[in-house]
Amino acid sequence: xxxxxxxxxxxxxxxxxxxxxxLTVARELGEPSVVWxxxxxxxxxxxxxxxxxxxxYIADSPDFAxxxxxxxxxxxxxxxxxxxxxxxxxxxxxxxxxxxxRLAVKTGWGVLTDVTGLSADLIAEQPIFGGxxxxxSRACSGVPIxxxxxxxxxxxxxxxxxxxxxxEFAVPDAAKGARVTERVRKERGSRxxxxxxxxxxxxxxxxGSGENFNLIEGLADALHAAVGASRAAVDAGWYPHQFQVGxxxxxxxxxxxxxxxxxxxxxxxxxxxxxxxxxxxxxDPEAPIFELADYGVVGDxxxxxxxxxxxxxxxxxEG
Amino acid sequence: xxxxxxxxxxxxxxxxxxxxxxxxxxxxEAVEAVINELDEFAIEEGLQLAQKHGGEVTILSMGPDQAAxxxxxxxxxxxxxxxxxxxxxxxxxxxxxxxxxLAAALARTGFDLVILGSESTDARTGILAAMLxxxxxxxxxxxxxxxxxxxxxVRVRRLxxxxxxxxxxxxxxxxxxxxxxxxxxxxSFKGIMAAKKKPIEVLTLAxxxxxxxxxxxxxxxTEVTEFRKRPPRQVGTIVEDEGxxxxxxxxxxxxxxxx
Ligand SMILES: Cc1cc2nc3c(=O)[nH]c(=O)nc-3n(C[C@H](O)[C@H](O)[C@H](O)COP(=O)(O)OP(=O)(O)OC[C@H]3O[C@@H](n4cnc5c(N)ncnc54)[C@H](O)[C@@H]3O)c2cc1C
Ligand SMILES: Nc1ncnc2c1ncn2[C@@H]1O[C@H](COP(=O)(O)O)[C@@H](O)[C@H]1O
Numbered sequence: 001x002x003x004x005x006x007x008x009x010x011x012x013x014x015x016x017x018x019x020x021x022x023l024t025v026a027r028e029l030g031e032p033s034v035v036w037x038x039x040x041x042x043x044x045x046x047x048x049x050x051x052x053x054x055x056x057y058i059a060d061s062p063d064f065a066x067x068x069x070x071x072x073x074x075x076x077x078x079x080x081x082x083x084x085x086x087x088x089x090x091x092x093x094x095x096x097x098x099x100x101x102r103l104a105v106k107t108g109w110g111v112l113t114d115v116t117g118l119s120a121d122l123i124a125e126q127p128i129f130g131g132x133x134x135x136x137s138r139a140c141s142g143v144p145i146x147x148x149x150x151x152x153x154x155x156x157x158x159x160x161x162x163x164x165x166x167x168e169f170a171v172p173d174a175a176k177g178a179r180v181t182e183r184v185r186k187e188r189g190s191r192x193x194x195x196x197x198x199x200x201x202x203x204x205x206x207x208g209s210g211e212n213f214n215l216i217e218g219l220a221d222a223l224h225a226a227v228g229a230s231r232a233a234v235d236a237g238w239y240p241h242q243f244q245v246g247x248x249x250x251x252x253x254x255x256x257x258x259x260x261x262x263x264x265x266x267x268x269x270x271x272x273x274x275x276x277x278x279x280x281x282x283x284d285p286e287a288p289i290f291e292l293a294d295y296g297v298v299g300d301x302x303x304x305x306x307x308x309x310x311x312x313x314x315x316x317x318e319g
Numbered sequence: 320x321x322x323x324x325x326x327x328x329x330x331x332x333x334x335x336x337x338x339x340x341x342x343x344x345x346x347x348e349a350v351e352a353v354i355n356e357l358d359e360f361a362i363e364e365g366l367q368l369a370q371k372h373g374g375e376v377t378i379l380s381m382g383p384d385q386a387a388x389x390x391x392x393x394x395x396x397x398x399x400x401x402x403x404x405x406x407x408x409x410x411x412x413x414x415x416x417x418x419x420x421l422a423a424a425l426a427r428t429g430f431d432l433v434i435l436g437s438e439s440t441d442a443r444t445g446i447l448a449a450m451l452x453x454x455x456x457x458x459x460x461x462x463x464x465x466x467x468x469x470x471x472x473v474r475v476r477r478l479x480x481x482x483x484x485x486x487x488x489x490x491x492x493x494x495x496x497x498x499x500x501x502x503x504x505x506x507s508f509k510g511i512m513a514a515k516k517k518p519i520e521v522l523t524l525a526x527x528x529x530x531x532x533x534x535x536x537x538x539x540x541t542e543v544t545e546f547r548k549r550p551p552r553q554v555g556t557i558v559e560d561e562g563x564x565x566x567x568x569x570x571x572x573x574x575x576x577x578x
Contacts, residue, residue, distance in 0.1 A: 142540065
């Protein structure tokens with residue numbers, strides 16, 4: 001069975017959910033091997049094994065964090081050349097896609113980004129034009145490099161032992177051009193990550209202020225959801241940029257997306273249109289976002305949201 | 320300083336975009352074509368840097384004949400000259416081929432700084448900047464909110480999932496910018512008039528010493544085998560809040576098993 005290489009997404013130890021999704025896909029294609037760049041690989045092996053990783057290649061060096069993207073692409077290219085895998089899978093995150101792009105240039109292999117489904121014969125599904133059209137596509141030259149959208153495929157465990165293999169790898173100087181001089185992490189508290197969450201509650205201009213985002217956070221917490229924001233809310237400084245949903249923010253595909261005080265501009269839709277269910281709270285019945293709603297409330301969010309939050313908490317307690 | 324901004328012409332995102340039935344490529348005739356709106360931020364960043372540090376801004380675009388309109392618009396914003404890679408053999412090129420062609424054009428014209436938009440609104444791969452950096456063997460400073468030049472080095476704030484990184488590199492380099500970095504200017508009447516006289520060099524594949532079998536659909540490492548329109552969403556339930564809207568919404572969440 002062909003080996004399938006998976007680039008792990010992690011933050012220095014904790015395996016990101018998308019990596020378990022990639023493993024779930026990879027098992028259908030061949031024997032999954034995880035490529036772990038940076039610290040924490042040994043600790044993560046158990047978790048990776050739970051989802052069917054047969055091998056974990058660990059290359060630990062500070063270079064992977066100290067220089068932008070290129071070192072990871074070098075590592076992945078070196079392993080891909082050596083192992084001749086059946087496919088290379090990465091997360092369709094900002095960094096995952098960039099690694100995939102550089103790997104494609106190095107190898108001449110075809111790269112598909114933002115894939116939401118992959119068949120055993122490597123035909124990929126990609127939603128395009130904000131989800132209006134779905135294309136089936138394939139990488140027809142070399143080993144397919146596939147970037148899979150987080151949360152598009154449900155992770156399923158398939159426990160087994162993962163064999164660790166240390167990789168001696170020195171990052172070449174040519175990959176050390178762009179130096180990270182400072183890393184600034186904004187904590188998101190205990191909420192799930194935006195692209196991984198089963199439920200996302202987003203606020204827009206209608207929320208009115210940064211302080212009022214308490215309402216959005218309250219609703220999100222009642223549902224164990226992540227918080228998102230429209231560009232209007234981010235540009236106003238009410239919520240940090242990394243929570244922006246849309247064309248130039250995150251693309252999310254949760255089970256449920258709740259849009260509060262968001263009009264539904266095409267650029268916002270581009271980031272949430274493939275959500276499974278959509279709920280809308282907006283006081284303007286003409287807002288285009290209602291076209292997407294499975295359930296919509298025409299009303300003032302300052303009345304509807306607190307009432308909804310209280311009711312959810314009540315029902316949750318009653319169990 | 321020699322700044323080149325990569326600009327793509329795309330179908331207007333506000334209209335119903337289509338793929339062509341025959342070869343599953345983007346239908347560039349059905350819908351009005353515009354500058355990729357994210358590239359306007361790249362153009363503005365280039366113009367501001369040139370203003371501050373001196374130098375010329377070149378607008379580079381690969382695309383069919385009509386892409387010249389987008390180059391002309393970028394020149395009306397203030398770009399100095401254009402380079403238009405246009406060749407029928409380029410039709411259907413994927414990201415891998417596009418990056419090879421743009422890299423060849425950049426190598427030919429020379430550059431200190433290449434600026435791209437963070438993604439194109441039609442392809443939405445967001446990987447071209449990384450691919451160009453790889454091909455040209457220069458540092459990659461992508462998803463930048465703010466670009467500073469200091470002598471021979473460039474410094475950006477790279478937005479990331481967890482916050483941001485400050486990133487530094489020596490020139491020459493490839494940068495892509497996000498839409499928060501600046502406020503693109505509108506072309507003035509004077510700018511539009513001046514743009515008519517600015518030079519646009521048209522390059523074919525042969526000028527770049529590439530052959531037809533290295534470009535277009537045939538050379539692309541990916542192919543679309545099939546496409547279909549997403550079925551229209553079922554019309555949902557819309558209720559007017561008459562005091563119990565929140566409780567009713569909770570009812571929906573309960574029946575859908577979210578609570
Ligand atoms: C290059 C580019 C990139 C972009 N990228 C993105 C992106 O990634 N993500 C994104 O979101 N946008 C993006 N946009 C912006 C997009 O075009 C819209 O401007 C933006 O999405 C609007 O945000 P909004 O819906 O919050 O604000 P508005 O359009 O102002 O809508 C606010 C809504 O709130 C409702 N409202 C007001 N008060 C209340 C109340 N008390 N109760 C209930 N409802 C209320 C109003 O009826 C209205 O429908 C981009 C634009 C450009 C040009
Ligand atoms: N055909 C093209 N000509 C010039 N620049 C392009 C072309 N295609 C993409 N780009 C640049 O690459 C960026 C990212 O595009 P993409 O990787 O397609 O999402 C765009 O914002 C442009 O700056």
